[in-house]
Amino acid sequence: xxxxxxxxxxxxxxxxxxxxxxxxxxxxxxxxxxxxxxxxxxxxxxxxxxxxxxxxxxxxxxxxxxxxxxxxxxxxxxxxxxxxxxxxxxxxxxxxxxxxxxxxxxxxxxxxxxxxxxxxxxxxxxxxxxxxxxxxxxxxxxxxxxxxxxxxxxxxxxxxxxxxxxxxxxxxxxxxxxxxxxxxxxxxxxxxxxxxxxxxxxxxxxxxxxxxxxxxxxxxxxxxxxxxxxxxxxxxxxxxxxxxxxxxxxxxxxxxxxxxxxxxxxxxxxxxxxxxxxxxxxxxxxxxxxxxxxxxxxxxxxxxxxxxxxxxxxxxxxxxxxxxxxxxxxxxxxxxxxxxxxxxxxxxxxxxxxxxxxxxxxxxxxxxxxxxxxxxxxxxxxxxxxxxxxxxxxxxxxxxxxxxxxxxxxx
Amino acid sequence: xxxxxxxxxxxxxxxxxxxxxxxxxxxxxxxxxxxxxxxxxxxxxxxxxxxxxxxxxxxxxxxxxxxxxxxxxxxxxxxxxxxxxxxxxxxxxxxxxxxxxxxxxxxxxxxxxxxxxxxxxxxxxxxxxxxxxxxxxxxxxxxxxxxxxxxxxxxxxxxxxxxxxxxxxxxxxxxxxxxxxxxxxxxxxxxxxxxxxxxxxxxxxxxxxxxxxxxxxxxxxxxxxxxxxxxxxxxxxxxxxxxxxxxxxxxxxxxxxxxxxxxxxxxxxxxxxxxxxxxxxxxxxxxxxxxxxxxxxxxxxxxxxxxxxxxxxxxxxxxxxxxxxxxxxxxxxxxxxxxxxxxxxxxxxxxxxxxxxxxxxxxxxxxxxxxxxxxxxxxxxxxxxxxxxxxxxxxxxxxxxxxxxxxxxxx
Numbered sequence: 001x002x003x004x005x006x007x008x009x010x011x012x013x014x015x016x017x018x019x020x021x022x023x024x025x026x027x028x029x030x031x032x033x034x035x036x037x038x039x040x041x042x043x044x045x046x047x048x049x050x051x052x053x054x055x056x057x058x059x060x061x062x063x064x065x066x067x068x069x070x071x072x073x074x075x076x077x078x079x080x081x082x083x084x085x086x087x088x089x090x091x092x093x094x095x096x097x098x099x100x101x102x103x104x105x106x107x108x109x110x111x112x113x114x115x116x117x118x119x120x121x122x123x124x125x126x127x128x129x130x131x132x133x134x135x136x137x138x139x140x141x142x143x144x145x146x147x148x149x150x151x152x153x154x155x156x157x158x159x160x161x162x163x164x165x166x167x168x169x170x171x172x173x174x175x176x177x178x179x180x181x182x183x184x185x186x187x188x189x190x191x192x193x194x195x196x197x198x199x200x201x202x203x204x205x206x207x208x209x210x211x212x213x214x215x216x217x218x219x220x221x222x223x224x225x226x227x228x229x230x231x232x233x234x235x236x237x238x239x240x241x242x243x244x245x246x247x248x249x250x251x252x253x254x255x256x257x258x259x260x261x262x263x264x265x266x267x268x269x270x271x272x273x274x275x276x277x278x279x280x281x282x283x284x285x286x287x288x289x290x291x292x293x294x295x296x297x298x299x300x301x302x303x304x305x306x307x308x309x310x311x312x313x314x315x316x317x318x319x320x321x322x323x324x325x326x327x328x329x330x331x332x333x334x335x336x337x338x339x340x341x342x343x344x345x346x347x348x349x350x351x352x353x354x355x356x357x358x359x360x361x362x363x364x365x366x367x368x369x370x371x372x373x374x375x376x377x378x379x380x381x382x383x384x385x386x387x388x389x390x391x392x393x394x395x396x397x398x399x400x401x402x403x404x405x406x407x408x409x410x411x
Numbered sequence: 412x413x414x415x416x417x418x419x420x421x422x423x424x425x426x427x428x429x430x431x432x433x434x435x436x437x438x439x440x441x442x443x444x445x446x447x448x449x450x451x452x453x454x455x456x457x458x459x460x461x462x463x464x465x466x467x468x469x470x471x472x473x474x475x476x477x478x479x480x481x482x483x484x485x486x487x488x489x490x491x492x493x494x495x496x497x498x499x500x501x502x503x504x505x506x507x508x509x510x511x512x513x514x515x516x517x518x519x520x521x522x523x524x525x526x527x528x529x530x531x532x533x534x535x536x537x538x539x540x541x542x543x544x545x546x547x548x549x550x551x552x553x554x555x556x557x558x559x560x561x562x563x564x565x566x567x568x569x570x571x572x573x574x575x576x577x578x579x580x581x582x583x584x585x586x587x588x589x590x591x592x593x594x595x596x597x598x599x600x601x602x603x604x605x606x607x608x609x610x611x612x613x614x615x616x617x618x619x620x621x622x623x624x625x626x627x628x629x630x631x632x633x634x635x636x637x638x639x640x641x642x643x644x645x646x647x648x649x650x651x652x653x654x655x656x657x658x659x660x661x662x663x664x665x666x667x668x669x670x671x672x673x674x675x676x677x678x679x680x681x682x683x684x685x686x687x688x689x690x691x692x693x694x695x696x697x698x699x700x701x702x703x704x705x706x707x708x709x710x711x712x713x714x715x716x717x718x719x720x721x722x723x724x725x726x727x728x729x730x731x732x733x734x735x736x737x738x739x740x741x742x743x744x745x746x747x748x749x750x751x752x753x754x755x756x757x758x759x760x761x762x763x764x765x766x767x768x769x770x771x772x773x774x775x776x777x778x779x780x781x782x783x784x785x786x787x788x789x790x791x792x793x794x795x796x797x798x799x800x801x802x803x804x805x806x807x808x809x810x811x812x813x814x815x816x817x818x819x820x821x822x
Binding site for chain 2: 236262
């Protein structure tokens with residue numbers, strides 16, 4: 001049954017611990033009294049919760065700001081920067097990356113590794129990834145941090161709540177479980193577009209009232225992630241956001257998904273290269289590595305290449321058509337454009353916005369400023385993954401109990 | 412801030428009252444002990460909550476099932492069928508309807524009124540509606556019920572949380588506030604597609620695990636409502652679900668919304684009539700009233716009219732193309748087809764399902780049984796509206812406090 005359970009005292013405590021942790025994360029350094037004022041609980045109740053969070057290693061108390069005075073006049077709480085850490089990993093078509101962030105989301109260790117993963121067997125790719133995870137994890141531990149979990153961003157469909165990639169067409173993977181190959185840490189695996197959207201929510205430096213948006217990650221594939229009231233929409237199977245397979249021209253060119261005229265056939269990286277008159281394989285050989293092919297296209301557009309500019313206009317138009325349908329269906333506050341296509345936006349955006357403006361019901365609410373560009377660039381998915389571990393710690397501080405004293409868990 | 416508030420004892424009580432009320436609604440008649448077992452609270456706690464719900468008129472206690480025995484051996488709780496009532500109203504293009512339901516959702520009074528509302532001034536329409544509301548309300552009160560609120564379903568955009576119709580193109584209304592013209596009762600106004608979807612959730616007789624779906628109401632306009640984890644997706648402004656304006660063929664015929672090739676231009680009622688070679692105005696004159704034109708088309712299709720059948724196939728195809736995009740984006744468990752087009756489904760469905768099957772990523776999960784047909788027919792929005800009032804009573808029984816003793820509220 002999906003009936004909500006009755007609330008027990010224990011759940012209330014868990015929720016209130018999380019409120020304290022989030023208040024300090026958002027507003028800290030902060031005194032106990034200020035925390036109480038912000039979350040609307042008594043000072044006594046907050047003090048008990050704070051003591052527990054300190055004991056479990058999430059918060060630390062700074063010394064009094066005016067040393068020598070009686071009591072703890074200015075003593076302030078902040079997140080422990082030697083506490084739990086989130087490990088994030090990204091499996092890209094052209095690279096692997098791993099990073100560690102502390103409870104405030106600051107990157108404390110990071111490594112990127114160029115690798116042509118398309119068509120490579122999952123085994124060797126995951127062995128490389130496991131090596132990078134161990135390296136970053138050791139580096140974080142060396143700084144006094146305690147990795148609390150690992151989240152992996154992948155370019156494909158992930159079954160909801162599982163560690164299995166159902167299908168990642170641009171890697172050529174089907175039905176690959178990541179768990180056996182990776183170090184033994186609490187593991188979550190999710191689509192890169194989902195992690196990118198969560199990064200926008202937590203780190204995007206947007207107006208804090210922005211809690212309903214569609215985040216588009218255009219690169220080799222085109223994914224979208226839908227955030228509603230600050231929560232990611234995951235769908236029944238975990239397969240939301242397949243924007244790349246929204247039909248744009250139903251009788252258009254055949255797509256690998258079995259459909260025709262999907263958005264990816266107009267605005268995905270390979271389609272862009274082809275309609276720019278460029279052989280994707282040749283340019284990939286000349287400009288390897290993450291972003292090489294897109295940098296090449298943006299260079300050509302900047303130099304005034306008319307065919308490239310036309311191709312980008314058409315891609316922007318296709319994106320606008322598909323997004324008009326999305327906005328008519330979902331009524332978001334904003335559409336955020338992220339992902340590897342960012343260098344192409346000067347040529348994509350005008351056509352995209354024109355279509356949105358024409359096709360969205362009640363266009364008054366979109367138009368100026370409805371589309372914004374991510375400031376995280378291609379880092380979004382990796383940072384979103386690492387921060388999802390940290391957010392899970394803040395959402396449910398009690399789950400850290402076992403390792404809370406900084407030592408190994410008992411037998 | 413959208414930060415969730417800390418939970419107080421009072422909120423816990425409100426939530427637990429609601430759990431008891433919903434348990435009795437779903438499973439009653441039910442003993443206090445069974446309620447306690449179902450919701451996981453102690454019997455003593457449940458008894459206090461039950462006493463409060465009885466005092467406030469939501470529950471009644473049936474006499475002992477074995478009269479003469481000591482104590483209350485089989486004494487069982489059920490919803491009070493002389494308690495609060497929900498009033499629902501529908502403003503259609505061809506009709507007005509009002510009904511009253513009791514706490515179990517049973518219709519206790521109902522009236523339908525044929526009226527050609529298209530292009531009629533809001534004033535006279537709302538005066539007619541107010542008269543019908545008063546009539547149904549009096550009838551409900553005559554049966555001992557106490558109307559707790561009125562919900563109105565309209566064919567248009569309603570600003571989230573307001574009583575104002577922003578735009579109802581098929582009525583020709585813009586910026587019409589319904590509140591001043593209607594009887595003084597707690598009022599909510601919502602799009603008919605939203606109410607239709609809620610009716611599916613509460614009354615649709617689906618598998619109770621069906622909590623994620625897209626409900627399509629195809630009639631003169633084509634609306635959709637998106638239900639996620641049992642909650643309606645409302646969007647930033649309340650404008651979700653404008654499926655009729657999802658682009659199907661971006662260079663297709665111009666649409667009143669300013670776009671081109673919108674779904675409504677292929678599968679809306681007027682488009683269907685035109686592509687069937689029928690003059691919409693003439694058939695409207697010959698077949699007035701709700702459903703007259705659709706009944707005419709389904710009759711022609713049944714008789715084997717090839718042009719009508721082709722028109723329906725094309726409309727089904729357009730619906731399938733638009734819905735493939737929706738499924739790729741939202742990953743629902745099911746698509747439910749409701750609304751006035753129901754009599755046409757035998758000719759619409761095959762083409763619709765073929766497109767979905769071709770175009771949905773990972774088609775294994777849709778295909779057989781992904782599309783289901785509503786059993787509520789065109790009654791959905793009206794029943795959904797009335798039941799939304801009842802659900803609000805069960806969700807928050809304390810809001811009935813003031814009028815809880817059956818008398819008028821104090822000064």
